[in-house]
Amino acid sequence: MKLKQLTPLMVATGLTAMSGFAQAAELEVTVQNLTRGIYFTPILITAHSPDQQLFNVGEAASTELQAMAEGGDISGLETAVDAVSADTVANPAGGLLMPTAATTTTLSTMDGNTALSIVAMMLPTNDGFIGLNSWMIPEEPGTYTVYINAYDAGTEANDEIRGGGAPGAPGLPVPPPLEDLVGTGGSGVTSEITNATVHIHPGNLGDNDTEAGMSDIANTVQRWLNPVAMVTVTVSE
């Protein structure tokens, strides 16, 4: 008898705890570019339900993720997260986030949107991006720091030479601020995609010949070691 009475009580307590966990929150989110010479294209910061994901390591990228990773276009991902009632900030830096620069934004999350994801393309790369994948937003007020890594969308060969940013177009998009920072005349590092799923980026190879060689990327500056970005999240009372 006592056991039976206890069980519904425990379930009820569990439910209360869960609904508390899923409550709305006020967040301040800072994304800092830690790299020596990589630029981040417009950043997408989104809080969503934990059963949604922008990408998964080992799985093929969505077409929306591909558009972000190859050309920095976050509009498709924005539409997709809006459709699942996510709370989103698009492009908080108002364009490119320079090496070592930081951008801060606030984000009010609705009940249930307890997972935080952040993506942005890395330039110059073919389809490299910074990725925070469904990080659970802590319930307890405080400041939390997360270091995030560089991923390869697996949708474009890392030829490392000038080209386009449209999905499927080979080569690196080179927007005006990078015009003088990216070389020309490279023969192309590779034309093969050896892993067509999202994976940790192998890094840029680059070379030290700005007018020829294999790559249009500068090897002493436009490389990186993980992590590539620091995310600081402050959860308000």
Add this chain to the structure above:
Amino acid sequence: MVIQKRFGLSLLVLSCLGLSACDFNDNDGAPAPAPTPPADVSYSYEVTVQNLTQGQPLSPVGVALHGDAVMWEVGMSASAALEVLAEGGDNSDFTAAEGVMASASGAGPIAPGSSETITVTVVNEPDMFISVATMLVNTNDAFAGITGHALGELEVNQSMTMVLPVLDAGTEANSEVAGTIPGPADGGEGYNADRDDADLVSFHPGVVSGEDGLTMSVLTAAHRFDNPAVKLTITRVE
């Protein structure tokens, strides 16, 4: 746990009683003895630095205790003292920087795989912050460290361990050219007051080496590294 707490509480109560008894006895008209100043309290920390790289000796480690401040920040220009450390492995300006209240230096370079323990002590300062820095000597200006890390919460015999990424002081281009690297890979120049790089501290992009296409580099694959490069343990011993 509960028993220990109660025992501690009763001891505390007893000692209070003892003290008030003493005070009472002193109040008999005789001049009170001059109050003895509280005994000095030393706060001593053992800083153990282990080199996790395959081919980057670490320069003698600089350890500094100071107030709530940082000695560098990603995205900011490096101080002259940090530049001297990161380009040439000389920690003397770093450990003597303004605001440093206690400092210590490692005895010598730390070889790959090896570690060294350095002790630093401060008196009557329970809420210090620590900065630790060391150069990866076979680079132009790579260093690893922590800065402005709070020690106030650390109890005696408690320790904290962290692994550190490699940072780029941003004060010297990562050319890897002969004559620009002070470590044994080159035996070149260390500190140079010129700043010919981004002039911003960042995470390090890694060394390229001649074997990976940087034709002018004196480095080889043996000098490459990835994060983390250093393991750091801080233990409060007093």
